[in-house]
Amino acid sequence: MSTMPVTLQDVELARDGLTDVIRETPLEYSRAVSEKVGAQVLLKCENLQRAGSFKIRGAYTRMSRLSDDEKSRGVVAASAGNHAQGVALAAQLLGITSKVYMPVGAPMPKLQATRGYGAQVELVGATLDESMVHAKQWAADTGAVLIHPYDHRDIVAGQGTCGLEILQQCPEVRTIVVNIGGGGLIAGIACAAKALKPDVRIVGVQAEQAAAYPPSLAAGHPVALQRMATMADGIAVGLPGDIPFAIVEELVDEVVTVSEEALSRTMLFLLERAKLVVEPAGAAGVAVLLEGVIAQVEGPVVAVLSGGNIDPLLMMRIIRHGMAAAGRYLSVVVRMPDRPGSLAGLLAKFAAEDANVVEVRHARSEATLSVDEVEIEVEVETKGVEHREQLLAALRADGYQPTVA
Incomplete structure (x- = not known):
């Protein structure tokens, strides 16, 4: 531990300097996540920190x-x-x-x-x-x-105070799951947690399309990504920091990735079931738990919700994306004869299948349409993957050829 660029003593000194500056954020038990994971899961709510994140x-x-x-x-x-x-x-x-x-x-x-x-x-x-x-x-x-966002000893030490709180709030913790961008947060938490509880398992999580740590760890040094594409702007970092990387390489047990669909599903899940607003980066830790990405999860598990700063417009899109990923939202395109009663018949079919129509759009002037055809796009709320598939099957059985938009 003495060879680490940041030590437990550094983190403890940082904690002393943060008295009356930060909030000790709550560690909330989540029955909904625990039931899905099969182990006790607690959420470290840094989304409720001053300025909306651990930073x-x-x-x-x-x-x-x-x-x-x-x-x-x-x-x-x-x-x-x-x-x-x-x-x-x-x-x-x-x-x-x-x-x-x-x-x-x-x-x-x-x-x-x-x-x-x-x-x-x-x-x-x-x-x-x-x-x-x-x-x-x-x-x-x-x-x-x-003031570098992650590649400085003082930054890492400050972020590590989150780890001290976790160990104080849940001394029996067995697994800590933390999202990774540049690596400052997980490096700080690892320095504190591993010093106080050497057998605690620490798992890092990155977005699939912005995951610089797996190739960097494989190479033994930070490797820059050539491109990134993720909604999780908080962890969209193309090159790990040298200081965090050295700590992650030594102390973090595993680094995994999570898909965009899983992030959006998890944000929706946290909003509905935990009543917590979390940005995409902050949802990453819970996402891997819900997706079963980690092979063996030993509880109690603490997943860090790193931040809750999200644009409401992005939240609206992500809720819709999350509902679609969960089979609760469907946008379907159907071509049909352009004659009276066609649209009414289609909508009646949705009603018969107990699907709630949200929006309907007509297209009559597309170059690919025949002169007597109309293209209808219908957005509906469904009740899950099974209901969505039943709806599509019912449309096909009635002679429609639906295309999922």
Whole structure:
């Protein structure tokens, strides 16, 4: 443990510095998740932390340790949103000026909240990595201190205070599941948890289409991804940090991935069953539990909900996506003769199968349609995968040729 870049003592010192700054977030038992997993599952609700995520822990720890001269020069950061808010809030609390570079298209609530904490925000680049280039240049040009989102000992130590809370709240914990972006959170939690309870199993989770850690661990060093495509902007990091990577390589037992469909299903599940609003990145840990990705799960299990900062428009799309993935929402396209009664007959069929019609769209002018044809797209609510398949089978049996949109 002494060879680790961050130790238990570092994390404990960070905890002392965060007194009266952060909230000790609740550890909530989830009966719904536990029943599906077959083991006791508790949710560490960092989505209820100040600024909506765990990021204030590391940002404040790092910035509170700056010298007076460094503080006078201000700080700069690059972030997709949560680190931005953590830095902006920490700067406000410490009386430091802050500038944050965020990718173009960053979620509006995260952008507005960052500005609300007093940071100057500039939108540049399409990814966090591109924004980071500008942040580093600003630091070089102005002398501002770069507050890295994950690749710094103080950041990792600050995030590790979440691990101290988990062990305090659930000393008997056997498995901790944590989402991974750059690696700061899981590295900090691993440093604290493994020092206090060496036999605890720590599992990292990445989005399938933004998973830099599996190839990096296989190679033995951080490897950059060539492309990423995930709704989980909070963990869309193309290159692991050197400091977190060294800790993850040594202390984390397993790193797994989860699909976009699983993320959306899990967000919907947490909203409906746990009454918790969680962003896609924050749902990753629960998603792998619900999907059965981890071969053997020994309870009690703690899954970290890392953040809850989500654009309501994205939430609406994800709810619909999650319902479709769960077989509870169906968009179907049917071609039929363009004559009176055709639409009424189709809708009657949906009613007979107890499917609730949400929206209907006509298309008469498509080049692929015959002059006497109409294309109807119907969006319906269904009751699950079995009901959806029954509905499609009933349509086919009546001579329709439905295409799932």
